[in-house]
Amino acid sequence: MEENKKLVRKALFNPNGDIEVNKRRMIGGNTTNLNDFNNMKYSWVSDWYRQAMNNFWIPEEVNLSQDVKDYRSLLTPAEKRAYDKVLSFLVFLDSIQTANLPNVGEYITANEVNLCLNIQNYQESIHSQAYSYMLDTICSPTEREDILYQWKNDEHLLRRNTFIGNCYNELVEHKDYHTLLRVMCANYILEGVYFYSGFMFFYNLGRNGKMPGSVQEIRYINRDENTHLWLFRNIIHELQKEEPWLFTNETIDELRMMIKEGCEQEMAWGKYIIGNDIPGLNETMVDDYIKYLGNLRCSNLGFAPIYEGHDKEPESMSWVSTYSDANMIKTDFFEARSTAYAKSSALKDDL
Numbered sequence: 001m002e003e004n005k006k007l008v009r010k011a012l013f014n015p016n017g018d019i020e021v022n023k024r025r026m027i028g029g030n031t032t033n034l035n036d037f038n039n040m041k042y043s044w045v046s047d048w049y050r051q052a053m054n055n056f057w058i059p060e061e062v063n064l065s066q067d068v069k070d071y072r073s074l075l076t077p078a079e080k081r082a083y084d085k086v087l088s089f090l091v092f093l094d095s096i097q098t099a100n101l102p103n104v105g106e107y108i109t110a111n112e113v114n115l116c117l118n119i120q121n122y123q124e125s126i127h128s129q130a131y132s133y134m135l136d137t138i139c140s141p142t143e144r145e146d147i148l149y150q151w152k153n154d155e156h157l158l159r160r161n162t163f164i165g166n167c168y169n170e171l172v173e174h175k176d177y178h179t180l181l182r183v184m185c186a187n188y189i190l191e192g193v194y195f196y197s198g199f200m201f202f203y204n205l206g207r208n209g210k211m212p213g214s215v216q217e218i219r220y221i222n223r224d225e226n227t228h229l230w231l232f233r234n235i236i237h238e239l240q241k242e243e244p245w246l247f248t249n250e251t252i253d254e255l256r257m258m259i260k261e262g263c264e265q266e267m268a269w270g271k272y273i274i275g276n277d278i279p280g281l282n283e284t285m286v287d288d289y290i291k292y293l294g295n296l297r298c299s300n301l302g303f304a305p306i307y308e309g310h311d312k313e314p315e316s317m318s319w320v321s322t323y324s325d326a327n328m329i330k331t332d333f334f335e336a337r338s339t340a341y342a343k344s345s346a347l348k349d350d351l
Contacts, residue, residue, distance in 0.1 A: 007107045007175040026238045027180065029109030036111075044234055045112040052119045052227050057220045059130035064137045064213035071138045074210050078277035083211070084143075085157065085273050086198040087131055088150035090221075092161055093190060094127040100168045100183070107180060110238075116231050123224045130217045138214075156272045160265050164190055167258075177246055181239065184232055185255045189262035191229040192297045195222075196320075197270045197286055203323040204280045215323070222324045233300055240302070252303055260306045263294035288314040 010031055011017075017032030018024060024031065024041045040046060075083065101121045105114050135144040151157040167186040170179050199222050206215035240247055270286035291310035298305055305311065313321065 005177045007177060007180060009106050009175075010109050024110055025242055026110050026113065026235060027107055027177065027243070031109040031111055033111055035115060040112045042110060042112060042234070042238060045116060048116055048227065048231060048234070049112075049119070052116070052123070052224075055123070055220075055224055055227065057126070059126065059133045059217060059220075062213050062216050062220075064134065067134075067138050067211045067213040070211050075205075076277075076279070078275075079205065079210070079279075082201055082273045082278060083205075083214075084147045085150060085154070086201055087135065088147050088154075089157055089160065089269075090195065090198055091128065091131045091135075091148060092151045092157075093164070093194065094124045094131070096161070096165060096168065097121075097124040097187075097190070098128070100187070103168070103171060104180070104183060104187075107175075108235075113231075113235065120228050120231060123228070127221050127224065130221060134214055134217060156269060160194070160269060163261065163265060164194070177243065178251070181236070181246060181251070181255070182258070184236055184239075185258050188229065188232045188236065188297065188301075189259055191225050191232065193259065193262045193266055193290065193293055195225055196290065196293055197266055197274065199324065200286070200289065200317070200320055201274060201278070201281070203320055204278065206323060207319055208280055219323060226324070236301055255301070256298060256303050256306060259294055259297055259303075263290050263306065266290045285314070285316050289317045289320065292317075 007027065010029075010033070012033060014030070014032055016030070017034075018030045019032065021039050021041045023029070037046075071080065071083070098121055101117050101124070105117045108114050108117065135147060139147065151161055164186050167182055171183045199218055202211070202215050202218040205211045267287050267290050270290065271283050274281050274283070274286055276282045288310065291307040292313055295305040295307055295310050
């Protein structure tokens, strides 16, 4: 069957690769692996590349001195528990991303897209560094180790990590087009759904005047993740054009159900870590926002929505967009001035 078409790992040195732009393909192409910035098949890559490069930031430049005090004296027990578990979850997912992206890149034959994946991989490493910096600064060594490995013993954390992790492992075992598409969708879910209750929790702390340094770290991370989301949305769009046979009604339903599974797990996670015990948030707010995100992620791939009546951002959650607004984030640390980076409006559809 064509949907089980096998992937072939690209050659590293390939002097007989295609030079003509119109012959290049996202997967299954014959690439020379030459980085030619003046002859890109996918025009959106140029904007993405500039955007991502302008996102440069350094975790240690963020002052966490107030957070050290807040963590001990200002956070409620429910907030402290949620802070620990959200960090444990985010640390693991960004770590597994750095392991997975090179595996995906082995089969991407559009070299300019591989450049984007390499930048994403670098940024995921920065995120891991940021979480480590937060833990090292705010927590004791014992607390740090407990938070870092909670995912191994907390069944809720392990369940969420297993959903994405098993999907990523499938590509190691089954190297075919269909499995690669599932992995790309899993990446899209991770970047576009899985992180959001965590970001939401931190932004709620920010609007309540708590943990300002942690909130700023998350805003930088959120900005990067939006570009990653944009990247995988565009990759899937290009596959829809180049490999239309891959997007059968059955496969589209499968991808929609993957997004729904991600949303259901995100809502269950929200009940577990946020519930109705965090000032400024409750289960209904989290559910409404995640259902909206699920529909948004589907519509941006051209798929039918999952949840009826959740096509607009809930008014009660409008502050999330305010905190994650890329143009409100300082990016020039050395001059300490606000700089709105290039082409930010290109991300709006996926925020």
